[in-house]
Amino acid sequence: MAAITLSGFNNIDFSAILEAVMTQERVPFTALGTKKAALQQQNTQFSALAGKLSSLQSAAENLSSPDSLSVLSATSSDPGTVGVSTAGTGSAAGTYDVVVTQRAKAQVTASTSTHAADEVVTTGGTLSLLVGNQPPVQILAAGNMTLRQLADKINEAEAGVQASVVQVTPGNYRLVLTATQTGTANGFTFTSALNNSTVTFGGADATYGQAGDGNAVNAQDAQVTVNNVQATSSTNTLTDVVPGVTLTLNAEDANKTVRVSVSRDADGLHKQVDGFVKAYNDLVGWVNDQRSAATDGKSSVAREAVVRGLYSDLRAAVLGVHGSGSITRLAAVGIGFDRSGLMTVDSKAFADAVNADPSSVQELFAGAADGSTAGAFDDLSKLVASYADSGGLVSKAKDRIDDQVKNISGRMDVMDAQLTLRRNALQAEFIAADQAMSRLNSQVNSLTSLNGQYRLF
Numbered sequence: 203m204a205a206i207t208l209s210g211f212n213n214i215d216f217s218a219i220l221e222a223v224m225t226q227e228r229v230p231f232t233a234l235g236t237k238k239a240a241l242q243q244q245n246t247q248f249s250a251l252a253g254k255l256s257s258l259q260s261a262a263e264n265l266s267s268p269d270s271l272s273v274l275s276a277t278s279s280d281p282g283t284v285g286v287s288t289a290g291t292g293s294a295a296g297t298y299d300v301v302v303t304q305r306a307k308a309q310v311t312a313s314t315s316t317h318a319a320d321e322v323v324t325t326g327g328t329l330s331l332l333v334g335n336q337p338p339v340q341i342l343a344a345g346n347m348t349l350r351q352l353a354d355k356i357n358e359a360e361a362g363v364q365a366s367v368v369q370v371t372p373g374n375y376r377l378v379l380t381a382t383q384t385g386t387a388n389g390f391t392f393t394s395a396l397n398n399s400t401v402t403f404g405g406a407d408a409t410y411g412q413a414g415d416g417n418a419v420n421a422q423d424a425q426v427t428v429n430n431v432q433a434t435s436s437t438n439t440l441t442d443v444v445p446g447v448t449l450t451l452n453a454e455d456a457n458k459t460v461r462v463s464v465s466r467d468a469d470g471l472h473k474q475v476d477g478f479v480k481a482y483n484d485l486v487g488w489v490n491d492q493r494s495a496a497t498d499g500k501s502s503v504a505r506e507a508v509v510r511g512l513y514s515d516l517r518a519a520v521l522g523v524h525g526s527g528s529i530t531r532l533a534a535v536g537i538g539f540d541r542s543g544l545m546t547v548d549s550k551a552f553a554d555a556v557n558a559d560p561s562s563v564q565e566l567f568a569g570a571a572d573g574s575t576a577g578a579f580d581d582l583s584k585l586v587a588s589y590a591d592s593g594g595l596v597s598k599a600k601d602r603i604d605d606q607v608k609n610i611s612g613r614m615d616v617m618d619a620q621l622t623l624r625r626n627a628l629q630a631e632f633i634a635a636d637q638a639m640s641r642l643n644s645q646v647n648s649l650t651s652l653n654g655q656y657r658l659f
Contacts, residue, residue: 219632220625220628220629220632223628224621224624224625224628227621227624228621230617231614231617231618231621234610234613234614234617235614237610238607238610238611238614239501240501241603241606241607241610242607243501244501244502244503244506244603245600245603245604245607247492247501247502247503248503248596248599248600248603249600250488251485251488251503251509251596252590252596252597252600254481254484254485254488255485255512255586255589255590255596256590257481257484258478258481258482258484258485258586259583259586259587259590260481261474261477261478261480261481261482262478262579262580262582262583262586263579263583264474264477264478265474265475265478265567265568265579266567266568266569266577266579266580266582266583267568274288274295274446274447274464274465274466275288275464275465275466275470276288276444276447276462276463276464276465277462277463278460278461278462279460279461279462279463280458280460281452282452282453283302283451283452283453283455283458283460284300284302284449284450284451284452284460284462285449285450285452286447286448286449286450286462287447287448287450288446288447288448288464295464295465295466296464297461297462297463297464298428298429298444298461298462298463298464299427299428299429299430299459299460299461299462300426300427300428300449300459300460300461300462301426301427301455301456301458301459301460302424302425302426302451302453302454302455302456302458302460303425303426303427303454303456304422304423304424304425304454305424305438305451305453305454306384306385306422306423306424306435306436306437306438306451307384307419307420307421307422308380308381308382308383308384308385308388308419308421309380309381309388309389309390309411309417309419309420309421310378310379310380310381310417310418310419311378311379311390311403311410311411311416311417311418312368312376312377312378312379312403312418313376313377313378313401313402313403314376314402314403314404314416315376315400315401315402316370316371316374316375316376317348317349317374317375317376317400317401318373318374318375319348319349319350319373319375320348321348321349321400322346322347322348323347323348323349323352323399323400323401324343324346324347324352324396324397324398324399324400324401325345325346325347325397325398326343326344326345326347326396326397327343327394327395327396327397327399328340328341328342328343328395328396329341329343329356329392329393329394329395329396330392330393330395331356331359331361331363331390331392332390332391332392332393333361333362333363333381333388333389333390334362334387334388334389334390335387336361336362339359339361341355341356341359341361342355343355343396343397349367349375349377349401350367350375352365352377352401353365353366353367353377356379362381362382362383362388362390363379363380363381363382363390364379364380364381364382365377365378365379365380366378366380377401378418379392379411381421383436383437384421384422384423384424384436384437384438385421385422385423385424385435385436385437386421386422386423386436387423387436388421388436389411389413389420389421390411390421391409391410391411391412392409392410392411393409393410394410403416404416404417423435423436424436424437424438424440424451426440426443426449426451428443428444438450438451438452439451444462444464446464447462447464449462471556472547472549472552472553475537475547475552476547478579479537479545479546479547482516482520482545483544483545485516486513486543486544486545487544489504489509489513490543492504492509503599506599508589508595508596508598508599511595512589512595515585516582516585516586517539517543519578519581519582519585520532520537520539520545520578520582521533522578522581524566524569524575524576524577524578524581525565525566525569525570525575525576525577525578526570526575527562527565527566527570527575528559528562529555529559529562529563529565529566530566531566532566532578534555534566535551535552535555535556535563535566536548536549536550536551536552536555537552565577566578567579568580
């Protein structure tokens with residue numbers, strides 16, 4: 203925009219007048235900008251609300267599982283032999299004596315022949331690979347291939363066998379085939395129909411990989427006894443021998459008994475409830491901050507219907523009746539509110555309820571085992587989801603604000619263009635007025651000079 207140029211000889215500050223007029227005419231534009239900034243701030247606040255709802259939903263889901271009361275704690279007397287971890291579910295607390303007779307192993311078959319790195323070991327043909335009960339995989343070797351190229355071809359098939367080339371002495375290499383999974387069910391055999399192949403394996407016939415047929419390692423299952431009951435597994439990770447506990451077989455020793463102790467972890471359950479309480483109170487604190495901001499005249503979403511509805515719905519759900527068991531309210535297990543609206547847990551009341559009737563507390567939390575009734579935290583999880591999920595109430599509120607911001611931005615663009623035109627028009631008018639007044643002043647000065655000359659006569 204060109205700067206206004208005025209004579210300055212007319213005792214009128216047209217520049218100040220222009221700025222004053224434009225400031226007045228920009229009032230609606232400025233008001234729209236203020237409204238747009240407030241809406242953008244509200245959108246940011248709704249994003250913060252979505253994050254807090256996500257945390258609350260996760261905490262509710264942790265307690266909505268039918269096994270939420272069956273949190274276990276497990277220890278091993280010899281983690282180097284048997285490691286333990288809990289899956290968070292199950293109810294078989296007790297002591298288990300574990301003996302690892304045999305660990306699961308993956309089959310390894312190595313070539314008996316050795317080859318140079320760049321030696322051609324086949325001129326084509328096929329290798330038929332059979333893993334467990336899977337259909338055989340035909341691996342085609344095209345043209346002259348080195349040992350490493352043959353290994354790459356086998357790996358491309360992704361048939362459950364990993365091929366590698368291992369240097370056994372300087373410059374001499376063997377082809378090593380290893381099953382990708384442990385256990386006898388994942389053992390493999392293969393038949394070589396490679397043309398002019400110089401790669402040889404142990405065994406008396408053309409089908410290699412059979413147990414006792416020259417394998418470096420035969421496939422085998424894990425074998426353990428748990429309280430003198432024998433169990434087998436294709437892997438060294440056993441998840442169904444002790445309910446709710448995962449056993450990891452780290453070493454085998456038929457003469458060593460490892461004691462695994464499993465107990466119900468009451469503190470773990472309390473921590474889950476505390477996690478929900480923390481997430482809920484964090485949300486309430488955010489709502490209170492929004493109310494304070496609204497009272498102070500700052501940008502806030504406290505008066506938005508979705509926020510007021512959320513606060514009311516959550517409180518009603520926590521105080522409401524759930525399920526049809528002997529305990530139907532969270533207040534009966536010590537979960538309630540203080541005077542400020544924050545959630546609290548009476549630890550003694552909670553522990554007494556869990557110890558006295560754990561199944562009823564479980565039904566209160568997660569609903570009936572047959573799914574006929576929902577639990578408190580299942581209801582709360584679904585309620586929060588109706589607000590927090592994509593397409594939920596919070597998402598819709600954000601979309602509405604986005605539409606408003608977009609509309610205001612469009613109006614401001616039009617208004618800004620109009621104000622630019624208005625400023626240019628006024629500037630042109632003021633310049634013309636200044637020039638006209640300058641000409642009139644010049645004429646007045648000329649007439650005054652003539653009048654002085656006539657007085658001389």
